[in-house]
Amino acid sequence: MKMASSFNKLHILLCLLFATQTTMTRGQTRVDFYGTTCPRVQTIIQATVQSAFQTNPGVAAGLLRMFFHDCFVLGCDASILLSGTSTERTARPNLSLVGFEVINAAKSQIETACPGVVSCADILTLAARDAVVLAGGTTWQVPTGRRDGLVSQASDAVNLPAFNDPISVQISKFRDKNLTAQDLVALVGGHTIGTAACAVFSYRLYNFSGTNQPDPDINPTFLPQLRALCPNGGNASTRVALDTGSVNSFDTSYFVNVRNRRGVLESDAKLLSNSTTLAFVQKFSGAMGVPQLNFGVEFARSMVKLGNTELKTGSQGEIRRVCSAIN
Ligand code: HEM
Helix, strand or coil: CHHHHHHHHHHHHHHHHHHHHHHHHCCCCEECCCCCCCCCHHHHHHHHHHHHHHHCCCHHHHHHHHHHHHHHCCCCCCHHHCCCCCCHHHCHHHCCCCCHHHHHHHHHHHHHHCCCCCCHHHHHHHHHHHHHHHCCCCCCCCEECCCECCCCCHHHHHHCCCCCCCHHHHHHHHHCCCCCHHHHHHHHHHHHCCEEEHHHCCHHHHCHHHCCCCCCCCCCCCHHHHHHHCCCCCCCCCEEECCCCCCCCCCCHHHHHHHCCCCCCHHHHHHHHCHHHHHHHHHHHCCCCCCCCCHHHHHHHHHHHHHCCCCCCCCCCECCCECCECC
């Protein structure tokens, strides 16, 4: 009898172990993954992001964009955080990323509290959520359990969306990551915070598609405002709010601006050029006469989906000791 019951216990244990391993190898994350192994992880990250945000609110946009650029290239595996001569960080669209020091600071405190347990990929994912909340966005629960990648190459960053991508290309780049047109519009709503360099949109103001004319999709009253901020031949690194009038506030005014042809990037303006993406812009912006969608809720939902892109879990990858280098 005793032997039978020990056998049963062993059997149950083995089944549980197997079940956990299969779910992990299937690449799943779960809320509170560090509940017992590093219970303070969320508090440490939140406090670190908050303190950086108090000094410079622009850091929220930096962290959000960094998370997006991480997830789109080899999945959410902190490959964006690795330094080196030809890593992802050196790819052109990534040269203007900011906020690396915030992730490194959180990681060093977390390593003191619970060494070798929390991945940099999860730290970045949690920090992006905290950044959104500090900027006034709706909060959500972040599934964790990602592992850090071992590969980072600038050449892999080619699939990042570009500022002049037509809407069909934007949609297909998101579809390649299992993200829908709704996810695209909700996530690009991240442009409700942060800035862009004149370098990535001034061609729209003076010489669009070689016409020596401005982009006809820019609202005529918005054009002189943008021109004043980015004079022809002026400083290409001057930065301009993506969401005019509400740069640090995570709200729906970006969609109102886009709807009114006050989107700064060509890719923002192009959201109006497809009936599906246009409909989501209208729903998120609170346009009259269309069914509404709650931007905060949908953004959160799409962020969780984005955060599950091409996961490394279980025994894949590693838990880095420092976020800027593999172990
Ligand atoms: C079609 C998709 C997208 C394109 C083409 C695009 C393009 C860009 C470009 C060109 C900039 C300005 C970069 C610079 O001048 O430094 C920018 C900034 C930004 N993007 Fe996107 N983006 C896209 C989607 C997203 C998504 C999905 C998110 C977030 C989930 C996001 C978040 C941000 C943020 C927060 C900034 C401001 C960064 C800062 O102020 O440091 N973007 N984006």
